[in-house]
Amino acid sequence: MSILRSRPVLRWLVPVAAGVAVIGGGAAVGTFAAEAEPSLPPRTAAQLLVDLQTSSLEGLSGTVVQRADLGLPPLVGLLPGNDLTALLSGTHTLRVWYSGPDRQRVALVDTLGQRDIIRNGRDVWTWESRGNTARHRALGEATGTAKPDATPSLPATPREAADLALGAIDPSTEVSVGRSATVAGRDAYELVLAPRDRDSLVHQLRIAIDAKQHVPLRFEVLAAGSDQPAFEMAFTQVDYRRPDADQFAFNPPPGVRVTEESAERPTTGRPAPVAPGRDPQVRTVGDGWTTVLVARVDAASGQKPAVAAPGQKSTAAPDADLSKLLGGLPRVSGDWGSGRLLTGKLFSVLLTDDGRVLAGAVTPERLYQVARG
Numbered sequence: 001m002s003i004l005r006s007r008p009v010l011r012w013l014v015p016v017a018a019g020v021a022v023i024g025g026g027a028a029v030g031t032f033a034a035e036a037e038p039s040l041p042p043r044t045a046a047q048l049l050v051d052l053q054t055s056s057l058e059g060l061s062g063t064v065v066q067r068a069d070l071g072l073p074p075l076v077g078l079l080p081g082n083d084l085t086a087l088l089s090g091t092h093t094l095r096v097w098y099s100g101p102d103r104q105r106v107a108l109v110d111t112l113g114q115r116d117i118i119r120n121g122r123d124v125w126t127w128e129s130r131g132n133t134a135r136h137r138a139l140g141e142a143t144g145t146a147k148p149d150a151t152p153s154l155p156a157t158p159r160e161a162a163d164l165a166l167g168a169i170d171p172s173t174e175v176s177v178g179r180s181a182t183v184a185g186r187d188a189y190e191l192v193l194a195p196r197d198r199d200s201l202v203h204q205l206r207i208a209i210d211a212k213q214h215v216p217l218r219f220e221v222l223a224a225g226s227d228q229p230a231f232e233m234a235f236t237q238v239d240y241r242r243p244d245a246d247q248f249a250f251n252p253p254p255g256v257r258v259t260e261e262s263a264e265r266p267t268t269g270r271p272a273p274v275a276p277g278r279d280p281q282v283r284t285v286g287d288g289w290t291t292v293l294v295a296r297v298d299a300a301s302g303q304k305p306a307v308a309a310p311g312q313k314s315t316a317a318p319d320a321d322l323s324k325l326l327g328g329l330p331r332v333s334g335d336w337g338s339g340r341l342l343t344g345k346l347f348s349v350l351l352t353d354d355g356r357v358l359a360g361a362v363t364p365e366r367l368y369q370v371a372r373g
Helices: 008-013 016-023 045-054 074-078 083-088 158-167 317-327 364-372
Strands: 060-069 089-098 103-110 113-120 123-128 133-138 173-177 181-183 186-195 202-210 216-223 229-239 257-261 282-285 292-296 331-334 337-343 348-352 356-360
Touching: 045 173, 045 186, 045 202, 181 202, 181 216, 186 216, 292 364, 331 364, 337 364, 348 364, 356 364
Parallel strands: 133 257
Antiparallel strands: 060 089, 060 229, 089 103, 103 113, 113 123, 123 133, 173 186, 181 186, 186 202, 202 216, 216 229, 282 292, 292 356, 331 337, 337 348, 348 356
16 A cells, blocks of 8 residues: 555645645745755665654644646647646745644745635635635535545646555565755655656656654656656745644635535536546556556547637637647657657657547657557
8 A cells, every 4th residue: 555545644745735736826936955965874765664654743834845847848838727737837835734634724825816725624715816716615524435635636746646656666666765865954864766667757756754753855756867856846944833723714805705615526626537447438558657548538539629609709719729739749650550749758648640648657659559559
């Protein structure tokens, strides 16, 4: 079982900056400052894994910086909405508070306003200062099922990536101890996970773990052929005292428009993703680091977006943006067929002319191999 899946506190803390992807754009900050390597007693990778499993945390507050440089083409900016593009590029900073599994808060302040997500017991609030709008959802009583996460998420968020990484410790993964570090003024060990399969675009995952509190303080993903993180998040300031209860109380500002949502409705306003294997149009090939997701999508088959009638408001803008994006991608072909290819430092996406989408943290050659089969 994944360490993060079995330890909800850790699962929330490691990638808490993933909330930026849902909250939106952020304020630019400087790069993480390099600090001298501290001298720490030796610990093995196995000991660090035990530290993660046995750690307990009553409270935490701090500042997190998240930065992504995935080497994506400018055309990705044509995608509708800013949720995904905020995660895939740029630098973002936010404040976080944690006081147990039912009291959590993430707040982002940028040049255009503030956005908050607050979990306080059964109440989940999201608030955006620019429109002075808020959404409220009351979680249902415990029925034996897992409680919904208070933190926002998107498919393939850093939280999910970290969970997968720690859950993938098997013969396909090389586990080692890296150099000690100082993160947010705290001495930390570094746990390093590296895929053995050369088809993976991931070179290493590095997790800096507080030497005393055993809490992950920094998470980095390095792409193959690079010694600089393509994605990283780290605390720049951290305090392990339990935050005051007032931090989790949402007091609506004057004039705020509040939308009440049902307990079943996700706070992101999007339908929950369908797990591969439950949808006959979605399947996975392979396992571990070189897993490839294969789906059939109508938009990938070249179908033209609908055009609104005169005098009517068009609802096909996202389709038009997607068509423009696809048209700007390079064409590729082989004995598997033909299509277009989107590549970044950490993933590849192949959109075939026969309506398939293949994606993974793998080389294009791996996608072609799967498409051929």
